[in-house]
Amino acid sequence: MTQSFPESIPKLSILLVALLLLAGCATPARQLMPTPELYRQPGGVPVFDSTAVQRHGTDVDLLYVTDRGPETTADGTTIPYGQVRARQIRFGTAQVRLTPAITWDALREQSQLGERTREIALELGAVEELGQFPNEPYQLHRLPNGLIERDRDELARHDAAKEGLTREIERRLAESSSKDVMLYVHGFNETFDSAAYTAAELCHFLGRQDVCAFFTWPASSSGNVLTSYTTTTESADYAVEHLKKTIRMIARTPGVEGLQLLAHSRGTAVMLRAVRELGLEAISAGQEPMQVYRIDNLVLMSPDIDVDIAAQQITGLLSDPDLVTVWPEGRLPRLLKGRMTIYASPEDRALLVSKILFRSRNRVGQLRPEDLQPRAQAYFETLGKVDLITYEGDRTDLFGHSYFTTNPRVSSDLIAMLRYGKQLGEPGRELIRTGKVTWKFPPSTGQ
Secondary structure, three states: OOOOOOOOOOOHHHHHHHHHHHHOOOOOOEEEOOOOOOOOOOOOOOOOOHHHHHHHHHOOOEEEEEEEEEEEOOOOOOOEEEEEEEEEEEEEEEEEEEOOOOOOHHHHOOOOOOOOOOOEEEEEEEEEEEEOOOOOOEEEEEOOOOEEOOOOHHHHHHHHHHHHHHHHHHHHHHHOOOOOEEEEEEOOOOHHHHHHHHHHHHHHHHOOOOOEEEEEEEOOOOOOHHHHHHHHHHHHHHHEEEEEHHHHHOOOOOOOOOOEEEOOHHHHHHHHHHHHHHHHHHHHOOOOHHHHHEEEEEEEOOOOOHHHHHHHHHOOOOOOOOEEEEOOOOOOOOOOOOOOEEEEEEOHHHHHHHHHHHHHHEHHHHHOOOHHOHHHHHHHHHHHOEEEEEOOOOOOOOOOHHHHHHHHHHHHHHHHHOOOOOOOOOOOOEEEEEOOOOOEEEOOOOO
């Protein structure tokens, strides 16, 4: 796909406009996302299967993992998780409050309505840090025999932190009806608060059944937008190693049966690289990645990543026969239990800036079905694990970048897949098939 601009418009003006558009990625405290279509009354399925979640109250309780560092603002206020990179991983619990105060019965009723009769806003409540890993890089010592070993005191602190994270996940598993962990990773121009809000919305409309968690990294959200975006690009690279460790520790927690990995915007590049490196890690040990990491669904929403780089990340592991040598008869290792699903929209205006800055041929988040050539479609059909879903309807948020929460049709499809295991084409996911692995949403009524 190519995009042209009138020659009379200076390229600098285009870039400035695009930068302003991208600033819309972050959202302040906001209203609870619209009710997904599959829940809407009359006839909608219940958001909550039982009243078991009622005992936990109306607030959404999240597990967080972060490599954000503390930051002092211009007015002297210290933010524990700001826009700077930390040299360590920290984790804890974050409460997202639903305001004004609401009873459980009222919340359940409002969560089924297409047009709510009262306001439900999101507000960050108590945040409690439960543990932190040692600063990186971990200290080393040279032994008298010339060998090098890690500092044993730091290893002990590492093991204690890992045990603390494991215990917290196990505690949450014991209170959850599902034994899956949903882990959400945000994109550019997001704060700790806004990342928590999106994770809470997803958790709420997944029925609050999974252990709900989010990984938040220092995606710049203030200052010069151009500088912020370039800084964020490298901060995303920095976050890959920490996300990789996070996924590995969650997957190895006793009792975890599956991981639902969701990423948005620039966070998809972080997620894709982390999952790829974990796959390589398992393969190098002669293990099946699917069995080691228990990744069920990998969902990339509005991906802010170059299409060629994404293709290489997805297929590079399979296109290196000198790497995969331990599987018999040329059989390839399996990475996912479920599928990788990509949600894209050619109307995504926020991705325009990255396309201009990187001179990208295409951003994955703007792909149309026809952009995936027949050879690529055939390849992914053979692979059997990839779906590209395109939304081309009206924008339901200002920049058309957050439709996975703001558009009730898209969020309904996402939930039907994650919560109910619906396959594309089945009742509840009646999308239009446009190719071997490409789908699109049918026109809405009146469109």
